[in-house]
Amino acid sequence: MFNPFSLAGKTILVTGASSGIGRQCAIDCSRMGARVVLIGRSEERLAETFHEMIGCGHMITAIDLTDFDRIGGCVTDIISQCGPIHGVLHCAGISAILSLKQMDILHLDHFFRNNVYSAIELTREVCKVHHIAKEGASIVFFSSVMGCVGESGKSLYGMTKGALIAGSRSLACEYAKRKVRFNVISPGAVETPINARQPYMADPELRQLLEEKHLLGLGRTIDISYACIYLLSDASRWITGQNLIVDGGYTAR
Ligand SMILES: NC(=O)c1ccc[n+]([C@@H]2O[C@H](COP(=O)([O-])OP(=O)(O)OC[C@H]3O[C@@H](n4cnc5c(N)ncnc54)[C@H](OP(=O)(O)O)[C@@H]3O)[C@@H](O)[C@H]2O)c1
Known part of the structure; x- marks a missing residue:
């Protein structure tokens, strides 16, 4: 059957696959025919995702992506088991509401390590010669609408997410010759464990406002996940250096 969005024959790395959006992406990539490498910190919750997937050949890699010295070894193990990589969905990330007054240098360091440095360290390993599939690859970073617009208390989170949007454009220029595409997904609010306890989700009045x-x-x-499948598939082969905002109209006004 004609399906330009098929991921059959592709090996896709999904970070943050133990929870929320990353878990859904991993499951849906398997439904589209990909072999998926599930990456996250909690081996137990990665295994829960694994049991919801279809197809075979999937692999679990439990790693804290801020443990930068381990990333190279993990990517080498993945390639030796699964072969060259056709795509990466880097969903792993952290969020919090912090005012400028509350923020200190430790917060800055923690957020940039988790949301930005991890993306770069993983990408550098994946993009090494012989790690990328000869047909090329699609790398997708996870930003947020907060990378483009503001909300009180979101400056630090927004700075890290904006950095991914900016970085991906130049990476797209750097890697186009090697047929590696770089794009970003910027979601609006999706209920997942990252925000379930935040007042804007947990308080009914604030939630109504957010809705x-x-x-x-x-x-x-x-x-x-459906937008990610598009960016991973050959249907988006002419798209690179873009930020795809998927926000139910949040930034339309
Ligand atoms: N949900 C939203 O409304 C929303 C909106 C805009 C953007 N986003 C972005 O979408 C992405 C996914 O968010 P989500 O809502 O699915 O959040 P989530 O349910 O909290 O999942 C976050 C995932 O990131 C992983 N992770 C965090 N730090 C990590 C690290 N140092 N090393 C390895 N894995 C790490 C977690 O792994 P463990 O569980 O194993 O610790 C978990 O799998 C994030 O980048 C987030 O900023 C979400």
Whole structure:
């Protein structure tokens, strides 16, 4: 059957696969035919994702991606077991609401290590010669609408997410000759463990306000995973250096 969005024959790394959007992406990539490498910190929750997947050949790699010295070895193990890589969804990330007054240098360091340095360290390993599939690859970073617009208390999170948008454009220029595409997904609010306890989700009145800011209501994890499938598939072969905002209309006004 004609399906330009098929991921059959591709090996895709999904970080943050133990929870929320990353878990959904991993499951949906398997449904589209990919062999998926599930990456996250919690081996137990990665295994839960693994049991929801279809197809075979999937692999679990439990690693804290801020443990930068371990990333090279993990990528080498993945390649030796699964072969060259066709795509990466770097969903792993952290979030918090912090005012400028509350923020100190430790917060800055923690957020940039988790949300930015991990992306670069992983990408550098994946993009090494012989690690990338000869047909090329699609690398997708996870930003947020907070990388483009502001909300009180989101400056640090937004800075890290904005860095990914900026970095991906130059990486797209650097790697186009090797047929490696770099794009970013910027979700609006999707209910997952990252925000379940935040006041804007947990407090009914604040949640209502947040819902109203999203013209189409809050997102579901599949709203994001389907967009990721597009960016990973050959259907998006002419798209690189772009930021795809998937936000139910949050930034439309
Ligand atoms: N949900 C939203 O409304 C929303 C909106 C905009 C953008 N985003 C972005 O979407 C991405 C996924 O978010 P989510 O909502 O799915 O969050 P989530 O449910 O909290 O999942 C976060 C994932 O990141 C992994 N992770 C965090 N730090 C890590 C590290 N140092 N090393 C390895 N794995 C790490 C976690 O692994 P463990 O569970 O194993 O610790 C978990 O799998 C994030 O980048 C987030 O910023 C989310």
